[in-house]
Amino acid sequence: MSTPTTSTPSPTPASRLRTGAGTFLANNGALVGLVALCLALFIATPNFLTGPNLLNIGIQASTIAVLAFGMTFVIVAGGIDLSVGSVAALSAMASAWVYSAAGLPGGLSLLAGLATGAALGAISGIAIAFGRLPSFIATLAMLSVARGLTLVLSDGRPIATSPAVSFLGGTLFGIPVPILVLAVAGLVAAFILNRTVVGRSMYAVGGNAEAARLSGIPVKRVLVTVFALAGVYAALAGMLLAGRLNSAQPQAAAGYELDAIAAVVIGGASLAGGVGRVSGTLVGALILAVIRNGLNLLNVSSFWQQVVIGLVIAVAVGIDVLRRKNTRH
Amino acid sequence: MSTPSADAPLLTLENVSKSFGPVRVIDDVTVHVRRGHVQVLLGENGAGKSTLIKMMSGIYQPDGGRILVDGGPVVLDGVRAAESHGIATIHQELNLVPTMSVAENVLMGRLPSRAGLLDKRAMRTTARRALDRIGLDVDVDQPVGELGVARQQLVEIAKALSLDARMLILDEPTAALTHGEIDALFGVVEDLRADGVGMVFISHHLEEIARIGDDVSVLRDGSLVAEVPASTDEDELVRHMVGRDIADHHPRRREYTGPDEVLLDVQHLSRHGVVDDISFQVRAGEVLGIAGLVGAGRTELLRAVAGADPYDAGTVTVRGGALPAKDVGSAIAAGVGHVPEDRKSQGLVLGASVNENIGYATLRSTARLGLVDRPGQRRRAQDVADRLRIRMRDIDQTARDLSGGNQQKIVFARWVLAGSQVLLLDEPTRGVDVGARVEIYEFINAITADGGAVVMVSSDLPEVLGMSDRILVMSGGHVAGELEGEDATEDRVMALAVRDVDRDAEDHSEGTSA
Structure with missing residues (x-):
């Protein structure tokens, strides 16, 4: 067996020495894929490896990455959250609404957006932990409810965001703010998962909820926390997106959960x-x-891009399945 | 098929070896399986039994040596290849679809059809014939999941035989069965032996070997250390297996000399339809054994006391403090540790490391400001793992990769780390090999010597009798009697355990289904 991919990301010096580079590659197949992809694009087009383009990629990645950090909590804990796209839209809309319609100051409108995400996530979490709904169903319901409420709140029209939210779409010391947010959100998520009691409990709950419960881990409380965190991350992603457009869009982030x-x-x-x-x-x-x-740079139509993305998902997970099969004798 | 010869063994593993990476798990082993013969594979967990079985069933291919069927060399490069030679395996984890009918399960993968439509009548007749061969009287239309484990196992055997199996590999078939069910299974094995079916039998229960086996291949650390008749004395078998004498299988010692104190006091505990008005006390330094048949409510009682399940009435008091119902956290804080019945599904997060698994119960209590004390946790887990002699590569090894005995020790280690004084053990040595079993008994002795109290539910009668200071016998959800000292004999325990059972027999057979 290789080092456990489940637990501590930093093995002891001794085990790191013994497992060596081969295991690093085996455990970081996605990273190898990313590097290979970048090399291929570097060779294929001169426009890829330029400062502006790389920053552009970072900005493009930020919304999905922040949503996905929240989703990591959920998937580690053994659930799925289909509502994050809708929750992102409703949170951004709520933030814009309290600013434009209710006249709350900008900074507070940002907090209101995050609180909306936390509340929506917690509601899903409560339905899952205490109502015993499968997470797929509870968040499917939330997907619909949150999108509907976004339309109700906005009457189907975009609402201008507060300066604080618009700042999220700007730059700071020459660096695009979405990239800074991405970095901070990622570090916080990693810290929560690796260092905090609730984070380690997520791995236990996802690995075996009954064993976790019998060991005294408050499984239900952990689940509510997990979905509330996913909601906060979704809200942040929603406001990143709105900030770039200076307005919250009723159909924003639709389908982003996938x-x-x-x-x-x-x-x-x-x-x-x-x-x-x-x-x-x-x-x-x-x-x-x-x-x-890369596909944009190579002038591949967005229709074909969807095909490629689908294949990449299948190939990436397929390789991972094969790898796991081989490392287990 | 190559040169069949009448008196050659059905299957021979000839000088086979197998390595995984640098680790040689099977080294130059020869085993014969003969017609109408039950060949027992005996060895501690990790001795190589399952690797041998996997070679026989085509899952692994040997690195060295060869496999002969009817005297001719063959290559078993997959389960299909083994099946085509008539070799079938009944795994511990049964390969049945619980929601589908008995008939569909028996004919899975070769359902009879007419013009592309399922031919239900042919399916029922064929399945019926397969079940009749082993005298299994169940409704072929019943979903398999509604049968008890024992009958599910027989369905699987019927399925194998209907695939023209000439050789059956039975991997710990008795592990989850009651005495009566084991008798029924052995009846079937006797019939198959008379029919000339060759069998490979694995069990951790030594007394079963003489009952059902013909010859025993004893394995230790991947090597064949002895080939003896099944009638061999149990102590000698153990000596071959562990390479040393284990003088006493159940070395219970009472060494506590501190003040006499009631640690656990359970009064009038009831849960509708499961346990009925149960009261008992356990004192410092004492082991209370709980015996009874499967379905008598022993596990349910233990889980209620541990806070894992709710109860309707009664009180649980630890060191004078009452515990709230269905609150595992409070029970742990009060010093209760619960080693559940099934370590894989209830005790461990199999994909997580030994370190993590040992630390779950103390994750919260050792944290500061919600942050896990990682270095401290690691140090303490390493320390406890060393003390309990958990055999692992290192503390980051995945729990799934350890043997049953070592996995069970991880669950024990969790409660040692939590400083638990009241241990509730549910079948603590099920599926654990002899060596690790004695280590677990020694651990029980150590806990009670330090003033702890142990409640041990076990279906292994010699274990209950050997390790308990007092025995509570349960039947049909209530206490049928309490035995101590000279009174505690196998006969007395069984007499109490079967009391009232006639009336409840139907419930029990339903209650044991998976």
Whole structure:
């Protein structure tokens, strides 16, 4: 067996020495894929490896990556969240609404957006943990409810965002803010998963909920936290998106949940739960963004891009399945 | 098929070897399986039994040596290849679809059809014939999941035989069965032996070997260490297996000399339809055994005390403090540790490391400001793992890769780390090999010597009798009696256990279904 992909991302020095480079490659197949992809595009087009284009990729990746960080909590804990796209839209809309219609100051409108995401996620979490709904069903319901409420709140029209939210679409010291948000959100997610009690509990709940419960881990509370966190991350992603357009759109982020799930799974997480890392998810989100960017540079139509993305998901997960089969004797 | 010869063994593994990476798991082993013969494979977990079975059933191919069928060399490069030679395996985890009918399961993959439509009548007749061969009287239209484990196993045997199996590999078939069910299974094995079917039998229960086996191949660390008749004395078998004498199989010692104190006090505990008005006390330094038949409510009682399941009435008190119902966290805080019945589905997160698994119960109590104390956790887990002699590559090894005995020790280690004083053990040595079993008994001795209290549910009668200071016998959800000292004999326990059971017999057979 290789080193466990489930647990601590930093093995002891001794085991790191012994397992060596081969295991690193085997455990970071997605990263190898990303590097290969970048090399191929570097050779194929001179426009790929330029500063502006790379920043562009970072901005493009940020929304999906932040959604996918939230999704990583959920998938590690053995669930699925189909509502993140709708929750992103409703949170951004709620933030814009409290600013434009209710006249709340900009900074507070940002917090209102995050709180909306947390509340929506917690509601899904409560329905799953205490109402015993499968997460697929509870979040499918939330997908519809949140999108509907977004339309109700906005009357189907875009609403201008507050300066604080618009700032998320701007630049700071020459660096696009979405990339800074992406970095901070990723570090926070990794910290939560690796260092906090609730984070480690997510792995236990996803790996074996009954064993976790019998060990005294408050499984239901962990699940509510997981979905609330996914909601907060969705809200952040929604406001990143709105900030770039200076307005919250009623149909924003529709279908993004599938890209987020794809990023997490490409990053090596298991839909069965208990396995997954934020670094993997980041790589997964970057792979999706690089492919889209590269295909644009190569003038491939957006229709074909969808075909390619679908194949990449299938191939990435297929390789992962094969790898797991080979490392287990 | 190559040169069949009448008196050649059905199957021979000839000087086979197998390595995984640098680890040689099977080294130059020869085993014969003969017609009408039950060949027992005996060895501790990790001795190589399952690797041998997988070679016989085509899942693994040997690196060295050869496999002969009817005296001619063959290559078993897959389960299909083994099946085509008439070799079938009844795995511990049964390969049945619980929601489908008995008939569909028996004919899975070769359902009879007419013009592309399922021919239900032919399906029922064929399945009926297969079941009749082993005298299994079940409704072929019943979903398999509604049958008890024992009958599911027989369905699987019927399925194998209907595929013209000449050789059956039975991997721990008795592990989940009651005494009566084991008798029924052995009856079928006797019939098949008379029919000339060759069988490979694996069990951790030594007394079953003399009952059902013909010859025993004893394995240790991947090598064949002895080939003896099944009538061989149990102590000698153990000596071959572990390479040393284990003087006492159940080395219970009472060494606690501290103050006499009631640690666990359960009063009038009831849960509708499961346990009925149960009261008992366990004192510091004491092991209370709980015996009874499967379905008597022993596991349910233990789970209620541990806070894992709710109850309707009664109280659970630890060291004078009452525990709230269905609250595992409070029970753990009060010093209760629960080793559940099925370590794989209830005790461990199999995909997580040994380190993580040991630390779950103390994740919260050792954290500061919600942050896990990772270095401290690791140090403590390593320390406990060393003390319990958990055999692993290192503390980051995945729990799934350890043997049954070592997995069970991980669950124990979790409660050692939590400082639990009241241990609730549910079948603590099921599927655990002899060596690790004795280590677990020694651990029970150590806990009670330190003033802890142990409640042990076990279906292994010699274990209950050997390790308990007092025995509570349960039947039909209530206490049928309590035995101590000279009174505690196998006969007395069984007499109490079967009390009232006639009336409840139907419930029990339903209750044991998976």
